[in-house]
Amino acid sequence: MLKVGSNTGLHECTTFFCHCAELQGSKPATPPGSNPPAVSSSSSLQIRCGSEDLLTRSVLARSLAGRLLHRSSLLRRRRRRVLSVHCLICRTVGPMEDSQEIEKQVQEEVISDNGTEKKQETRDEMLSRHRKEISQLQKKEIEMKKAAARGSKAEQKAKKKQVEDEVTRLSANLKEKHAKELAELGYSSGGNGNEKGNLDSLIKAIAGVSVANQPDRARVSKAQQKRDRRAQQEAEREQRIQAEQSDTISDRTIENEKLEKKLKPLGLTVCEIKPDGHCLYRAVEDQLALLSGGRSPHTYQELREMAAAYMRKNSAEFLPFFLSENLIEDDSDETLAQKFENYCKEVESTALWGGQLELGALTHCLKKHIMIFSGSFPDVEMGKEYKSAAATASLSSSIMLSYHKHAFGLGEHYNSVVPA
Structure with missing residues (x-):
């Protein structure tokens, strides 16, 4: 449709009538707004047909x-x-080209090192290189692994496989080159068991030789890792204890002197217990063995479980x-009962230090009178109801x-x- 309500529409109409006139081979038609010449019915039909053709x-x-x-x-x-x-393609091929460049750089460094040091390289210098x-x-x-960790999961998987293959190849080439260089110094892999002639033992002496993706590398189980971690923590604890024994003197010495003055008139002395977090239970175990005249009826672990079970059963007595x-944090979502249950679990299954709560539970579990001497605080008695009448004047059964x-x-x- 043609718009006639504006200057643009008027121009389009003029252009349209001019085209129609050219199709008829006559003069251009008069634009709208002027007096058109009289036309016959046949002429108007031709103009209408031309307009339809143009549309x-x-x-x-x-x-x-x-x-x-x-x-x-x-x-x-x-x-x-x-x-x-x-x-x-550029991202995938990039790491491969970089790996080739680094291999060339390593080879160039080796060549340059050999060129600058024509004198024979010592074993220590070679191992350092x-x-x-x-x-x-x-x-x-x-x-290379960082560069491969881009793109979709499928792309990352494909690039990761390529990087692993390339690293394995470079590692094998480097290991072979090192073996050849060590062989030139007189070390062979087929030795007769002699450490100096055994190339494998010499290569293992190179620090940092462990490159990832080596198939012969033994995998350590999680349980073994946990045991190793505990052993390491125990060794570190022993080292700290020894360091503190040599450094901390004043307060400990004063406390021990006061305790010795208190025990000496009673004919008693201190028997040292291992400070490993189980010291309270180990000390009670040692006392039970002393009272029974031989082996203790309960181990320190069993004493832990007995104390935890008694506290659970009589939680109302121990909660205050x-x-x-x-210290109970206010932002915790656990109830008081849940917190106390978690504490009891730690008592029976970890090396959580024992204190007054556990001593109170043990005195009822064992039905024994417990006497705690101290060089810094007044002495404490627990379970007086279990102290026999015959042993009131002595501590032989406590x-x-x-x-x-x-x-x-x-x-x-x-x-x-x-007893001393």
């Missing part, structure tokens, strides 16, 4: 333009796909002391412990008190 051509032209725009859009999409594939080359390979492996001795506040900087400690 049809206009529709066809628009349709053709739409098709051209659609094809142009398709071409742009195909171009984007080609560019994305090209970028992916080998460590440097292995360190470079490890750094390159990290860079639990609240006073333990469990006797010593409490040390300044024994170690790591925390409180309990020892066993025995």
